Amino acid sequence: MGKTILINLFKTYIFSVIVSIAGLSILHAINKAGDFSKALPTVCIAALFLNGIMVLMASPSMLLSYPSMWEKPPIRFFLYFAGPLAFVLTALTMPLSHNDIVAYLMIGGIFFIVHAVFYSKLLKWRKSNP
Numbered sequence: 001m002g003k004t005i006l007i008n009l010f011k012t013y014i015f016s017v018i019v020s021i022a023g024l025s026i027l028h029a030i031n032k033a034g035d036f037s038k039a040l041p042t043v044c045i046a047a048l049f050l051n052g053i054m055v056l057m058a059s060p061s062m063l064l065s066y067p068s069m070w071e072k073p074p075i076r077f078f079l080y081f082a083g084p085l086a087f088v089l090t091a092l093t094m095p096l097s098h099n100d101i102v103a104y105l106m107i108g109g110i111f112f113i114v115h116a117v118f119y120s121k122l123l124k125w126r127k128s129n130p
Helices: 002-031 036-065 073-093 098-128
Strands: none
Touching: 002 036, 002 098, 036 073, 036 098, 073 098
16 A cells, blocks of 8 residues: 555656646736746756656655554545645645745645545555455
C-alpha cells in the first residue's frame, strides 16, 4: 500500500507540474507581463518548486500505508488532504500581490484536483484489492 501511495504522489507531482506550467503560462499571457521567452524559465521553476512544497505537505498521506490509519475514513481524508488545503489557506492569508495570490491559488487548486483524482483511484483500487 505504501508503494502505491508513493507512486501516486510522484504521479501527482509530475501531472500537476505540467498543468501548472500551462496554467502559469496562460496567466502570464492574460496579464501581458512582457516577453514570454524570458518568463518561461521562471514559470517552470515556480511550478517545480511550488508543487514540490505541495508534495512535501502531502507527505503525511504515506501514513495511510498502516491499515489502522486507512480503515478510519476521517483520518484517511485528513492525512491525504490536510497539507494541500493548508497551502491554499496560507496563500489566502499571506500579504502578497494580487497576481501572486492568483498564481499560488491556481497551483494549489491544480495540485488539489490532481491529488483528489489519485485519491479516488486509490479508493477504487483498495476496494478491488482488499
